[in-house]
Amino acid sequence: MSNVLTRDVLIKWAPLIVLLVLVLFFTAMEPRFFSLRNFARIGISSAPALMVAIGVTFIIIMGSIDLSMEGTVSVCAVVFAFAFIALGGTLASWAWLAIPLALLVGGAIGLVNGLVHVLLKIPSFMASLAMGFVGTGFALLLTGGDRIRVEDDLFRSLLTERWFGFPIMCYVALLFLLIAWFIQSRTTLGRNFYAVGGGEELAHASGLNVNRVRIMGFALAGVFYAVGALLAVGRIGIAETATGSNFMFVSITSVVVGGTALWGGIGGVWNTLIGVLIVNVINNGMVVIGLPGYVQDGVLGILVIAAVVLSTDRKSVTFVK
C-alpha cells in the first residue's frame, strides 16, 4: 500500500518538481535567472496567461474544450478601453465601472458560447472555435483596427506599483487564483464541473442539470478571460484586436502541462498555476540563457512533451488520443 501511496504522491507533485528542476537548470546555465527581479518579470508575463488558463481549466475539467479565449480577451480588452475612456479615463472617476463592465461582457460571451454548444448540440471544440472567430471579428469591428491607449497612471499602477518586488498585477492574479480555488473546492458549481467531467451521463441521472453546469462553466470561463484581458491591457497599456492573440495554444498547453487531463475530471487551478509558470519559465529562461530565437519553438516543444510525460499517471490511462 505504501508503494502505491508514494507513486500517487509523486504523480501529484510531478508538475511542481518539473518546475523546480527547470528553475534549477536555468539558474545553473545563467545565475542571473534566479533573481527577484527576474521572477517579477516571469510573474508579469504569467499573470494574464494564468487568468485565461484558469478559465479554460474549468472547461477542461468538464471534459470539454474552449478555443474562444482569443476572441473573448480581445473583445473584453477593447470594450474595457472604450468604456474606460468614455467614462473619464481614470480609475478615480466613474471609469472604474469599465472593469465590472468588461467582466460582464466576458461572462456574456462565455454564456453565448455555452448556449451555442449546448443548445445546438455542437461539440465544444467546434462551437468555441467558431465563437473565437466571431469574437476576434467583433473586436475588429469595434476598433476598426485602431489601438486604444489606456494611459491612466492609477490603472497602470497594476504594472508600475510594486509590493515586495512584485507589481500589483501579480497580486490581482493571485487574488483571482484564490477565488478560482474557492469556486473549485467550496461551491456546488465547482464540484459539479468535476462530476460532469467524471461521468456526464451519470451526473445527469443523479438529477444534475448538466446543461446548466456546462453553460455556467463557459460563462465563468468568460469572466476569467475578461480578467486576463484587463491584466493584459494593464501590462502594455494598449487594447487592440490583437490583445487576445497567442492565448489559445499557450493557455491550453499550460493547463495540460500542469497535470489537468484533457479527458476531464482530474486537475485543478493549482495545477494550472504550476503549468503557466512552467511554460513562462521556459520561455523566459530560453531567452535568458541566450538560446537562438529559431530553436526556441523546438525546445519549447520538447520540454512541454517532457513535462507532460512526467506528470501523467500512465497507469490510470489506458489510451490517449
Place this chain on the structure above:
Amino acid sequence: MSFIKNYIAQETITRRNLLLASAYGVGGAAISSMLGGMARAAITDPTVAWSYRNRTNPYWNEIVSGGEAFVESLGKPKDFLTHLINEGSSEKSLADVKALLSKTNGELALAIDTNDAPNARPVVESCVEAGAYVSTLWNKTDDLHPWDFGDNYVSHMSWSDEGPAEQTARILLDAMGGSGGVVHLGGIASNNPAIERLAGLKNALKDYPNAELLAAEPADWDTQKANQVMSAFLTRYGDDIKGVHCANDTIAYGVLEALRAEGIEDMPIVSYDGNPQAVELVGEGKILATVFTNPHWGGGITAALAYYAATGHFKPSDEPNEHREFYGPTIMVRPEDAQAFKAEYLDSVPTYDWKDFWSTSNGQIQYK
C-alpha cells in the same frame, strides 16, 4: 546539410544569370510571350482593391486610409475600395485575389502586399493572365520584375530599410555615447524589412567599436511578444543594456512598457514606421527616432498606379525601369522636428496628387 550550402551557391549564380538575362530582355521576352495574349485595351471603370495583412496593425490602417483617400479623389465613396485581408496567410491572399479576378472578369486594379515574397509571383501571374493591373508593395522575390510582364504588372514599390535603419542606429549609438550594449528586437524573422532593419543596425555598429550588439531576437511585430522578450533581455543583460533598437513602432511600445515596469525611464530607444503614437512618443523624447514611410501615401499611390495604368492614363511599358521598381520616400522623425512633422502629416492628412507617382521616389530598387 551540404545541400543547403549547395542551394545558396546555386541561388547566387541563377540570380546573377537572371539579372543578366533580364538586362538583355531575354527573360522578359520569354515570359511575356508565355503569358501575354490577354492584354487588353484600357479598362474604363476597374474595381479598385487593396490586399493586405490585417486590420489590427496601425501601419496597415494607414495604408488603407491612403487607398480610401485615393478612391475618394476619383469622386467615389470610400467603400468603393474592395478590401482583401489575408490574415497573414499567403494561401488566402492568393485565393482571394483569384476570386476577385473572377468576380470582376479581370477588370481590376489591384494594390497588394503579398504577405510572403514567394506569393508575389503567382499573384502577378494570375493578374496578368486575367488582364488585370497590379501594383505590389513590400514583398516580392528578387527575380520577379514588372517589366517582364508588359503593362499588367504595373509597379513594385518598396523601401530600402537598411539605410534609414542605419541612421536611427547611429542616433541611438550617439545617444549612448558610442559605447555599451545594444539589443535588437526584430520583426517576423523571415520578413524582408525585418532582415534589412537588423542589417542597418549592424552596418552602423561597424563605426562604433565600443558598442556591442548583445542580442537580436524576433518579436514578430507584436507588442506583447516584444514586451516579454525585452523582460528576458533585462534579466540576461541587466544594466549592460544601454540602448534598444526596435524593428518597428509596435515593438517599441512593448519595450517601453517592459522598461516602465522596471522603473527604467531614460533608456535610449529607436524604432521605425512613424505611427502617430510613436511620433507622440518621439515628441516626448521617449523614443529618439522613428522613420516615417508615409504609409498613407504608399497605400494611395500603389492603388493609383494600378488604377491609372488600367484606365490608360499612362502606359507602364513606356516608363523606364526606375518607374517600375522604386524605393518609397522615408522621413526621419526626431524629437526636435516631431511637432512640425506631426502638424504636417498627422494632424491633418495632406492632400496628395495621386497622379504624381515618382517625384518623391528614392530611386530604382537595387539587388545585392
Place this chain on the structure above:
Amino acid sequence: MYELINVDKKFPGVHALKSVDFKIGRGEIVGLVGENGAGKSTLMKVIYGAHQPDGGDITIDGTKVRFQNPRQAMDHGIGMVFQEQSLITNLTVMENIFLGFEQQFVSYGVINWKAMAEAARKQLAKVKLDIDPGTTTSKLSFAQRQLVELAKVLTLEERIDGDLVILLDEPTSVLAKEEVELLFSLVRELTKRASFIFVSHRMDEVLDLSDRIYVMKDGEVVDVVAHDDANVDAIQHKMVGRDVDKEYYREQKQKPYQVEAKPLVAFQNVTATGKYSDISFDLRPGEVLCLVGTEGSGREAILRTIFGLETPSAGAVSIKGVPVSKFNAQVGVANGVGYIPRERKVEGIVAGMSVYENMTLSQMGNYANSGVLRIGEEKTLARRWIDRLAIKTPDVYKDCGGLSGGNQQKVVLAKWRSAGSDIILLDHPTRGLDIGAKEDVYDMVREMSDDGVGIILVADTLEEAIGLSHTIIVLKDGNAQKRFDCSPGDKPSLYDLVHHMI
C-alpha cells in the same frame, strides 16, 4: 400508493410499453422480470422520470403526477439505484451521495464540507458501511460502491415527507454471494421506510426477495405472481413464451474432453505481481475450464494474460506447446486465442461499425490481398454466421451498436469462431442476457467444446460455472485454492465452491 395505469410508450418503430398496469404498495418489494427487450428498462425509465409516457397515468396515493426529468421524480420520493458503474469515480463518496443536492450544505455560496461529511456518515450508517465519506470513490470495492449507491438513494428519506419507491437495477450482478445476502437483509430492513422495485436476471434472487413479481414480455405485463405462488419454471415459461429446457446448462451434452491431447494452454507457476501468483493448469482440447472466485481474485487477469494483454512477472506460459515470450494481443490472436470480454459494448463490439466489419475485425488479414479488403467475401462470411448463430439483424450492414445484447454477443463469438480460434476465453459471457440468449450461448459453448476448442470461462453465476465446466479452479486473492473435476452427475455443490472462495 404508487401506480401506473394503462401506461403506453412508443419509440420510432417500437411499441415499447403496451398499456402497462403496475402497482406497488407501502413497504412492498416488487420483482420485475422479463427478457431483454421485454420493456423492463423502458418501464423503469418511465417510473424514475427519464422517459415520459405517451399515454396512461401515473399516480401517487391517487394523485396524478407527471415527471419531466429524474429530478422531479426524486422530489416525489422515487429513486434509482443503478449498477455500480453509476458512481462518478473521481468524486468523493460524500459528493456522490449528495450529487445534485449540495444546496442543503451551502451557506452564502460556500459548501460546508464538515456538515456534508457528517450527513454522509449518517447515510452510510443506514447501509452499515463504515468508510470515510471523503474517500475517492475509485478506491472502493464494487460491493462498497453498490452500498454507496443505495445510501445515495436513501437520502430521499430526509428530503421527502411521503413514501419512497426505490428501484434496484441489477444490484447484485457484481456482488459475491455473501454481499448479496447483506444487501438483501438491508433491503428487508428498509421496507419500514421504503418500497422497492427489484430488477434482476437472477431468478432465484428475485424469488427470494420479492413479495410480488411482475413478469413482462413484449412490452406487456403478462403475469403478476405472489411470492408464495412463485415458481421458477412457470415464470420462465411466461417470460420466454415457451418451456425452458430443463437442462439449462446443457449438462447432457457435456462430453469428456481430450485428456490425453497436448494442452492448448499450459500455465506453470505463473505470477503476475499484484494480480495472481503461482498459478498452474493445463487446458486441453474440448475442455471447459472455469475460473471461480470473487471480484479481484485474479480470474480476469489470468484471461488477459492468455490473450496477451497482461505480462506475467514469473513462470512459464505456453500455448499449443510453444512458450509465449512476448505478451500482446496480436500474438494472442495469432496463436488462435479468442477473447469474449465482459464489457461487451466497450471491448466486444465496435459500435458504429457494421455486423460484417465487426466479424472480420480480428482477422482482416484473411480477407485481404496485400492490405486490400475483399469485402464481398466478408459479407458472405457474415451472412453464413448470421444464419448459423441465428443472429437477429436486418442485414450485414446494420450498426452493431444497434443490436440487442444477445445478438452482439453472438457477433463477438462469430468473430472468433469464424477466424478458427481454438482457445476461447469467455469473461461473463451471459452477463445481462435474457434466458433465450443465455441458452444460445450455452449451446454454443457445448458445440465449441465438441469441436475440440479449449474454453476458459469466468461465469456470471456459480450455477453457470458448475453447469458448464469440465474443470473448476477456485481462486482466492490471486491464489489457486482448489481444483474440482466436474463430470456430469458428479459436480461439486455451490457450498463446496463458496467454501473455498471466502
Place this chain on the structure above:
Amino acid sequence: MSFERIKPHLPWITLLVLVLVVGAADSNFLRPSNLISMAADIVPLFIMALGMTFAIYIGGIDLSAQSVANMTTVVATIALPTFGIGAALICILAGVVLGGVSGFVTTRLFVPSFISTLAVGGIAFSAAQYMSGQRALFMDASLRDSTFGWMTGSLAGIPSELFIAAALVLGAWFLQSRTTFGRALKAVGAGEPAAVASGLNVNRIKIMAFALSGGLAAIAGLLFAVKLSGGSPTLANGFLLPAIVAVLVGGTPLTGGVGGVINTLIGTLIVAVIRSSMLYFEVDATQQQMVFGLILIVAIALTIDRTKLRVVK
C-alpha cells in the same frame, strides 16, 4: 423519419445551397472557369485537410500540419537544385517522419495529440527557420518548371492541381474504405478498446494515421512551394485553422470513427465558397471575420450528424 434519411447528405446539400446562394447574388460566380479556379486554389489547403482527416478520424488532432507544411516549403526550395524531383520525396519523407514522431509521442508516451502535435510543430518550425536562414527563399523558375511544371500546368483547361487532388482523394478514399488499414482506423476511432481486444496493433495504426497526416501536410507544403515558387518558414501560415474547420464542417467530428475523406472534400469546398462569398456579398473588411464565424456555426450546426455522437462534449 425523412429527416433522418436526409441527415447523412446534409454536408453536400449545404455546399450546394451555398453555391446557389452566392450564384444568385452574382452569376459570375457560377461560371465553370471560376468554379474550377476556386477549386484549384483550395487544393493545398485541401490536401492538408485530407491528412488532418485521418488524425481526427481516430479521435485525435494534428496541430503540427501547418508547421510541417512550412518546413517543406523550405526543404523543397533548398533541395530542388541538388535533388530535382527527389526533393519531393525528401519532403514527403520528412513529413511522414514528423507525423510518426507525433504518433509515437501520443501513443507511447501518453501525451494527448493536441499537445504532442503542437510540440512537434514547434520542432518543425524551428527546423524551417534554421534551414531557411530565417528569410524567404525562391526557386529558380526554369528549374521549377522543368521539375515540377506538371504540378502547376493544366490539362484540357483543367489545372493539374485538381488532378493531383483527385488522385490523392481517390487514394485516401480507397485507403479508408477498402483496406485493412482503413478498417482498422475506423475501429480505433469508433471503439478503441474493442479494437485492442480484437488483437489489432492499435498503437501502430495510430502512429500510421499521424504519419499519413504528416505526409499529406508535407505534400500540401510542397505543392504550395511549387505554386508560389519559393519557400519560407511562414509561407503556409494560416492553413491550420481553415484545414481543421474544413474537416469539421464536412461532418467528421472530433469524437472519431465518423465521417471521412469525402466529407473533408465537401468541407473544404464549403470553406472555399464561404470565403469567396465574402467578396461576392461585399462584406465589409472589418466584418468578414465575424461573419465567417457566424456562418461557420450555422454550417456546423447543419452538417454535424448528432445521432452518432454519444455525448456532446
